[in-house]
Every structure is written in C-alpha cells, then in structure tokens.
Amino acid sequence: MELLLTIAEHLAAQLLMITFFPVIFESYKRRHSYEHVDAPVIYEDLNSLKQIPCPHINDPAEKYISLIIPAFNEERRLPAALDETMNYLQRRAAKDRSFTYEVVIVDDGSQDATKSVAFGFVKKYTVDNVRVILLGRNHGKGEAIRKGMLHSRGELLLMVDADGATKVNDLEKLEYQRKWYRYFLKKSFDPVVFLVAGPEIRDTQCGFKMFTRAAARKLFANIRLKGWCFDLEVVFLCKHFNIPVLEISVDWSEMPGSKVNLLSIPQAMWEVAIMVFGYGTGMWEIRSEYS
Structure with a gap:
C-alpha cells in the first residue's frame, strides 16, 4: 500500500511539473519587459518608405492627445472607424486650437x-x-498597444479599438450586448479581476482606456x-504604483469581425x-521608468 502511494505521489508530482513547466518557462522568457518581444519598432516615412526614428515616451509631450489603434487584418473595419475618429478630432481642433492630436495606427503584422489603408489616412x-x-x-493586441504607447507624443494617451465599437466622443454610458462567449469570458474573469483589481473595477476588458503620459x-x-489579457496586467500595475483608476461608462456595440472567439478562453487563462x-x-521585476 505504501509503495502504491509513493508511486502515485511520484506520478502526481511529475504531472504537476509537466503542467506547470510551460508556465514557468514562458514566465522566465518574459522576465525582462524590455526584451521579451524581439520586434523592433518600424515607423515608415510615407514618401520614401524608409524607416525613421519613432518618438519616445521619455520625450516631452508634443500633442494634447494620442489615440493608439491596434490593427490586425482590419482592412474592412478600419476605414469607417478612422473616418469617424478623424472627423471628431478635426471638429474639436477647429473649435479649440489647444486641442492638438495624433492617431497612431499599430499594424500588428x-x-x-491594413497597411495600405492606414497609409491612405496618413496621406489624407x-x-x-x-x-x-x-x-x-503578429504579436498580439497587448504588444501592439504597448508599442504605440511607448512611441506616442500626447500628454494623454487613449487606446481605441480598430472596429469602432466605442465612439471617441462617447463618454456617458456603457451598454453591453455581447455574444455569449464574450459574456462567459467576462464572468470567468470576474473572480480574477476582483482579486487583482479589487471591487471598484468591474470591467477591465473595455478597449477604450486613457492614460496620462507619466502613468x-x-x-x-x-x-x-502580449494578448488581449494585458488589460488585467495594466490594472494590476496601477495598483502597484498607486495610480488612481476611474471607471467611466461609455456606449459599446458588438461589431462584426471580432477577433474574440472560443479559442480566446484557453489563451486568456494561459x-x-x-x-x-x-x-x-518575483521573477518579473517591476521598473518605475522606461529606459
């Protein structure tokens, strides 16, 4: 009997190691935040298509606001969203000269x-x-947002989804009409969100978030x-740095062509x-500044 227990314990230990080894290995790979993704930032000049240096988050702000839009295979949804966004920004700028802006489209492979559509708006x-x-x-939405944030010029930095699900000027109320697997994902995440963010934050996954340049x-x-779960990490880091988080309701609409599907569930848990x-x-060291 003791022998059988010893064998069972040994097998259980091996199974546990096999289960957690990929997590340990991947966490170790990402221990340095500044080198866990090998893709350099490529910013192309429209006329020459030559690579030119990007602005840097450590530089002084040159704009009032930067809108960062991650885009992966968004040739169909991006034009309408950008048209509406640019019309709004131009109207604001026409009324208020201090309202300077930039839109940073991050093409995630x-x-x-998508690239041609984006450069069409640069030209316009x-x-x-x-x-x-x-x-x-392709690296994922989290990495696309990260690159856009670190290479923007605004005093305020706003992440906006490429599908136009949330309107730029819509800051009053939020209406969820999500497909069942989106609802399931949110409900599955509720206990995790509660533990990480606390009871004051109800939804970490809204693709409409604004940050100060310092934050x-x-x-x-x-x-x-690197994936869409990066929002949860953002909230965790906000708590670590004692950065105040204010949740504001906005209108949200289900848009055709969403990248979120059933496969997102295991990917999110991973x-x-x-x-x-x-x-x-403690494998992931938290740095106070970007360098």
Whole structure:
C-alpha cells in the first residue's frame, strides 16, 4: 500500500511539473519587459518608405492627445472607424486650437491591406496627425498597444479599438450586448479581476482606456502580456504604483469581425497563469521608468 502511494505521489508530482513547466518557462522568457518581444519598432516615412526614428515616451509631450489603434487584418473595419475618429478630432481642433492630436495606427503584422489603408489616412491627414507603426509580424493586441504607447507624443494617451465599437466622443454610458462567449469570458474573469483589481473595477476588458503620459511611462515599461489579457496586467500595475483608476461608462456595440472567439478562453487563462506566476514569484521585476 505504501509503495502504491509513493508511486502515485511520484506520478502526481511529475504531472504537476509537466503542467506547470510551460508556465514557468514562458514566465522566465518574459522576465525582462524590455526584451521579451524581439520586434523592433518600424515607423515608415510615407514618401520614401524608409524607416525613421519613432518618438519616445521619455520625450516631452508634443500633442494634447494620442489615440493608439491596434490593427490586425482590419482592412474592412478600419476605414469607417478612422473616418469617424478623424472627423471628431478635426471638429474639436477647429473649435479649440489647444486641442492638438495624433492617431497612431499599430499594424500588428497584418496579412491583408491594413497597411495600405492606414497609409491612405496618413496621406489624407498628413504624417503629423496620423502615423503608422509596423510590428512586422503578429504579436498580439497587448504588444501592439504597448508599442504605440511607448512611441506616442500626447500628454494623454487613449487606446481605441480598430472596429469602432466605442465612439471617441462617447463618454456617458456603457451598454453591453455581447455574444455569449464574450459574456462567459467576462464572468470567468470576474473572480480574477476582483482579486487583482479589487471591487471598484468591474470591467477591465473595455478597449477604450486613457492614460496620462507619466502613468503610461511606468505601466508600459513593464507590460509582458502580449494578448488581449494585458488589460488585467495594466490594472494590476496601477495598483502597484498607486495610480488612481476611474471607471467611466461609455456606449459599446458588438461589431462584426471580432477577433474574440472560443479559442480566446484557453489563451486568456494561459496568459493569466503566466502573469500570476511571474509577479507572484518575483521573477518579473517591476521598473518605475522606461529606459
């Protein structure tokens, strides 16, 4: 009997190691936030298509607001969203000269005509107002947002989804009409959100978040999650740095062509496990500034 228990315990230990080894290995790979993604930032000049240096989060702000739009295979949804966004920004700028802006489109390795669509808006509105950053290959929404934040010029930095699900000028109320798996994902995440963010934050996954330049400098110097779960890591880091978080209701609409599907569930749990292990063990060092 004792022998059988010893064998069972040994097998259980091996199974546990096999289960957690990928999490440990991936957490170790991402231990340095500044080198866990090997894609350099590529910012192309519209006329020559030559790579030119990007602005840096450590530079002084040159604009009042930067809108960061992550885009992966968004040739169909991006034009309408950008048209509405640019019309709004131009109207604001016409009424208030202090309202200066830029839109930073981060092409996350798209395989369709997203890049061409983005550069079309650069040509229409000038490179001072619309810039395109190319990641070269697909890394995930979190990495696209991270790159855009770290290379923007605004005093305020606003992340906006490419599908136009949330309108730029819509800051009053939020109406959820999500597909069942989006609802399931949110409800599955509720206990995790409660533990990480506390009871004051109800929804971490809204793709409409604004940061001050100082806050973004600290937060996005540390982000390791590359997928859409990076929002949870942002909230965790806000609590670490004692950065106040205010949740404001906005209108949200289900848009066709969403990248969120059933496969997002295990992918989300994988990233959460990596984050919990990385921060929980102290393997992921939290830096106060980006360098």
